[in-house]
Amino acid sequence: MAEGHVGTQATSVTINDGRAYGRPTGHSDTELVEVGPGTPAGELLRRYWQPFARSEEATTRPREIRMLSEDLILYRDGSGDPGLLEPRCCHRGTTLYFGRVEDNGIRCPYHGWLFGADGTCLDQPCEPDRGRNKESYRQPWYPVIEYNGLLFTYMGPPNKQPVFPRYEIFENLTDAEEIEIVDHFAFGGPSVAPCNWFQTHENVMDPYHVFILHNAISGPQFDPRLEIWPTINFQKHDWGITSTQDRRLDDGTMLHRIVETRFPNIRVIATPTLTVLGPTNNVSWAQPIDDTHTRVFAMVRKPKGQPAQGLPSYDGKTWFDLDEEGHQTNPGDYETQVGQGPITKHSLERLSSTDRGVSMVRRQFKEQLELVAKGGDPVGVSFEETDPPIDLIAGNYIVGPDTDLESVPLVSSLNERE
Numbered sequence: 127m128a129e130g131h132v133g134t135q136a137t138s139v140t141i142n143d144g145r146a147y148g149r150p151t152g153h154s155d156t157e158l159v160e161v162g163p164g165t166p167a168g169e170l171l172r173r174y175w176q177p178f179a180r181s182e183e184a185t186t187r188p189r190e191i192r193m194l195s196e197d198l199i200l201y202r203d204g205s206g207d208p209g210l211l212e213p214r215c216c217h218r219g220t221t222l223y224f225g226r227v228e229d230n231g232i233r234c235p236y237h238g239w240l241f242g243a244d245g246t247c248l249d250q251p252c253e254p255d256r257g258r259n260k261e262s263y264r265q266p267w268y269p270v271i272e273y274n275g276l277l278f279t280y281m282g283p284p285n286k287q288p289v290f291p292r293y294e295i296f297e298n299l300t301d302a303e304e305i306e307i308v309d310h311f312a313f314g315g316p317s318v319a320p321c322n323w324f325q326t327h328e329n330v331m332d333p334y335h336v337f338i339l340h341n342a343i344s345g346p347q348f349d350p351r352l353e354i355w356p357t358i359n360f361q362k363h364d365w366g367i368t369s370t371q372d373r374r375l376d377d378g379t380m381l382h383r384i385v386e387t388r389f390p391n392i393r394v395i396a397t398p399t400l401t402v403l404g405p406t407n408n409v410s411w412a413q414p415i416d417d418t419h420t421r422v423f424a425m426v427r428k429p430k431g432q433p434a435q436g437l438p439s440y441d442g443k444t445w446f447d448l449d450e451e452g453h454q455t456n457p458g459d460y461e462t463q464v465g466q467g468p469i470t471k472h473s474l475e476r477l478s479s480t481d482r483g484v485s486m487v488r489r490q491f492k493e494q495l496e497l498v499a500k501g502g503d504p505v506g507v508s509f510e511e512t513d514p515p516i517d518l519i520a521g522n523y524i525v526g527p528d529t530d531l532e533s534v535p536l537v538s539s540l541n542e543r544e
């Protein structure tokens with residue numbers, strides 16, 4: 127009998143023994159993952175100022191930028207102002223990628239029309255009087271704001287443009303401090319990850335993977351005290367979700383660790399190396415380049431000259447030095463999140479009790495999609511110029527008998543006071 131041949135009679139009995147043959151191919155939850163214009167999540171994301179590049183990427187040489195599935199051209203004119211324009215020239219459509227940057231704008235290489243950062247046409251050299259009617263032409267544009275080394279844009283409807291949010295932790299630096307932008311994937315990985323932004327974002331509310339991935343499998347990748355099994359609480363706020371993790375330390379104090387997601391694509395991590403105690407020193411954004419590419423920017427406040435982020439070490443090597451086998455032996459956030467595929471297939475998931483935080487992030491995101499679809503303003507946008515900088519609550523708080531609990535956020539989740 128040939129190998130694998132089990133009989134000559136066809137049988138009509140279906141056997142479900144879990145083998146791969148005939149399994150469903152699965153699908154993604156498009157509401158969570160699609161970021162293009164007109165999609166529910168795309169419209170929600172477009173209601174916020176979004177980072178899309180480091181300041182030094184804007185130069186007098188035009189650069190292609192892809193953001194929320196839109197292709198754009200970034201440049202910095204001779205007076206220092208960054209501009210973000212549609213590539214296709216509004217005259218006859220060649221790309222401004224080959225344009226020439228001048229003191230006050232970018233000039234199309236084909237017939238020389240000159241555009242300012244707000245899309246206004248400033249010169250039409252082939253037209254009578256260099257464009258008697260040039261005011262009636264406008265190159266599609268988006269506004270740009272620079273903040274602490276990052277370039278942000280607002281890609282939503284003009285009448286819904288919120289004020290630019292600032293953060294308290296980045297105000298009032300001393301002379302001994304500086305802000306640094308880190309744009310490689312968290313704790314090791316390339317700048318651009320070939321996967322959807324949402325699967326990297328929701329990971330922040332998955333504290334359970336810290337014990338398995340970052341400790342039992344590849345660890346300790348961070349401070350070994352994170353190996354202590356904590357009491358975990360999730361909490362929904364107007365602006366996002368928090369997870370609090372409380373660990374009793376050997377000296378009898380409690381490590382009260384808070385991590386936040388903030389709308390729509392902001393994550394605020396308490397430094398896992400525990401080198402920063404008290405309030406956090408960083409904010410990160412997941413930039414949805416398109417449905418299958420993501421870049422994560424972290425803005426870090428730190429003492430001058432110190433590294434912004436400690437990278438896990440594997441016998442003296444960091445993520446960037448590992449070979450393929452090294453990545454298999456020491457997987458981290460990059461391997462596991464990209465490993466979910468370009469866009470994870472939600473229909474194939476088997477969510478369990480430890481996925482509560484992830485479910486909360488998804489549910490809150492969908493609530494806000496619906497709100498925006500009905501014409502409302504999503505959480506976290508403000509139209510008040512006088513609003514103070516935003517206070518964050520993430521951090522690593524050591525709570526002992528003498529700690530003033532008033533100074534510790536979300537202290538109500540502490541399961542026990544020492």
Ligand code: FES
Pocket residue numbers: 215216217218219220234235236237238239
């Ligand atoms: S195509 Fe740009 S000026 Fe003609």
Ligand SMILES: [Fe+2]
Pocket residue numbers: 335336340459
């Ligand atoms: Fe992680």
